[in-house]
Amino acid sequence: MGKPRPFLNLILQSCLIFGFACILAAVFFLFRGQSFPLVPDSQYIQVKADSVLAVNGQQIHPVSYRQLNKLLSQGNAALIDVRSANAFSRGHIPGAVSIPLSDLYLNYDLIETLQAEYRIVITYCDSPDCMESLSVAYELQMFFPEIYYYVGGWNEYKSR
Amino acid sequence: MNTKADNIPKALEILSLIVLSMVFFFSGITKFMDPSQFVLETYYYRILPIGTLHILCAVLIMLELLVAFSIWVPRFRAASAFIISALMLMFIVFIGSAMARGLDISCGCFGAHSQQVGWSKIGENTVLLLCSLAVFIKNYPIKK
Numbered sequence: 001m002g003k004p005r006p007f008l009n010l011i012l013q014s015c016l017i018f019g020f021a022c023i024l025a026a027v028f029f030l031f032r033g034q035s036f037p038l039v040p041d042s043q044y045i046q047v048k049a050d051s052v053l054a055v056n057g058q059q060i061h062p063v064s065y066r067q068l069n070k071l072l073s074q075g076n077a078a079l080i081d082v083r084s085a086n087a088f089s090r091g092h093i094p095g096a097v098s099i100p101l102s103d104l105y106l107n108y109d110l111i112e113t114l115q116a117e118y119r120i121v122i123t124y125c126d127s128p129d130c131m132e133s134l135s136v137a138y139e140l141q142m143f144f145p146e147i148y149y150y151v152g153g154w155n156e157y158k159s160r
Numbered sequence: 161m162n163t164k165a166d167n168i169p170k171a172l173e174i175l176s177l178i179v180l181s182m183v184f185f186f187s188g189i190t191k192f193m194d195p196s197q198f199v200l201e202t203y204y205y206r207i208l209p210i211g212t213l214h215i216l217c218a219v220l221i222m223l224e225l226l227v228a229f230s231i232w233v234p235r236f237r238a239a240s241a242f243i244i245s246a247l248m249l250m251f252i253v254f255i256g257s258a259m260a261r262g263l264d265i266s267c268g269c270f271g272a273h274s275q276q277v278g279w280s281k282i283g284e285n286t287v288l289l290l291c292s293l294a295v296f297i298k299n300y301p302i303k304k
Binding site for chain 2: 010028029
């Protein structure tokens, strides 16, 4: 009978478990496809991460396409399109109201109406490069207990 | 004969098994449901390169789910406890690093249910590390 090698067995079995986890991760990537690619979009992550960390006080959370739909399906979220009125009229996410950043102070009545009806607000603009949705979200902190901004924006939504 | 294993009561081993498997299953499943959020929370630590985040996070999620079950298999119990101990050490180092740099971030432990980094998280992870070490000592050396 060979000499027992407990440490070698430990390493081999640990590698076996780790290897199986890697295989499962590969299957995970196959099923997830474009929504969770092998190599992430660095700019996308940086924009999301830096914008959340830059906001003091109440946290404003970035949401993905899937999270947006989940919040909207719950029925207690107001959706605000912060692009210009022209851009809004050319196309917008169903259920959104237009409150451009430039006209924010002209729409306080509308904001108060939304505040009476919803406890969650989600803002969006064109794309991750557009920071206006975060700017509006920052201004709305005093009105809503939960604030999100849809990072992908209209460009991602219409492509889905 | 593993004499150190005899010092650890069987009840403690079983309790540790239950705690570790439940914690890692819950941790893995919450991250599995929203891997993008977990990637973001991992990025906040500013330790790992962005390009590797998806791969490392996916492997970690699967590893957590796997060890939550494999620790119940006697043949793989010591190896699973070894992996869990390594993971807990890594988490403690990451959280300590974030605290040292003054980062007020979510620990990313349980997805949306995560707490902020702090001494309580280090304490929790230390307890889990001790549990995994107890299981490891009880089951090492591995018999063929």
